[in-house]
Amino acid sequence: xxxxxxxxxxxxxxxxxxxxxxxxxxxxxxxxxxxxxxxxxxxxxxxxxxxxxxxxxxxxxxxxxxxxxxxxxxxxxxxxxxxxxxxxxxxxxxxxxxxxxxxxxxxxxxxxxxxxxxxxxxxxxxxxxxxxxxxxxxxxxxxxxxxxxxxxxxxxxxxxxxxxxxxxxxxxxxxxxxxxxxxx
Numbered sequence: 001x002x003x004x005x006x007x008x009x010x011x012x013x014x015x016x017x018x019x020x021x022x023x024x025x026x027x028x029x030x031x032x033x034x035x036x037x038x039x040x041x042x043x044x045x046x047x048x049x050x051x052x053x054x055x056x057x058x059x060x061x062x063x064x065x066x067x068x069x070x071x072x073x074x075x076x077x078x079x080x081x082x083x084x085x086x087x088x089x090x091x092x093x094x095x096x097x098x099x100x101x102x103x104x105x106x107x108x109x110x111x112x113x114x115x116x117x118x119x120x121x122x123x124x125x126x127x128x129x130x131x132x133x134x135x136x137x138x139x140x141x142x143x144x145x146x147x148x149x150x151x152x153x154x155x156x157x158x159x160x161x162x163x164x165x166x167x168x169x170x171x172x173x174x175x176x177x178x179x180x181x182x183x184x
Contacts, residue, residue, distance in 0.1 A: 108140030
């Protein structure tokens with residue numbers, strides 16, 4: 001008989017909608033709209049969140065931000081075993097405010113790769129970071145400007161985000177422990 005990993009739900013459905021709305025308001029607060037905001041979702045994890053944020057920003061401000069997606073595989077310092085679609089960059093990034101969007105901030109290595117990719121594409125006026133979950137345990141000095149939820153974890157745990165591009169009943173954030181570990 002195999003032991004199942006302990007699972008702790010952090011956030012579900014409607015609360016995720018509220019978090020996305022709050023993040024959209026925070027992104028608009030610095031009044032960077034005159035520079036032109038570009039949301040860049042990191043491929044796979046950040047795509048759905050970036051799409052939802054773009055809709056929320058449009059509802060709030062009446063203007064849709066530019067929306068693109070970033071494949072960072074080329075910039076990673078570890079081996080990546082899965083193929084991802086190419087980056088889709090909607091316009092020139094120079095002079096604009098770029099918001100890198102990802103689902104989970106952990107060691108900082110993914111974001112370092114995303115920063116390298118963005119700076120290869122132009123010289124933005126500013127680069128900001130928006131994440132749905134900050135789980136701590138950084139290896140690099142990277143901090144998000146906009147955080148949906150802090151969920152402190154241990155190195156043995158992982159954060160699983162289920163997020164659709166539109167609000168869905170199955171949306172959730174869960175912390176999953178190591179199989180066979182004692183749950184608190």
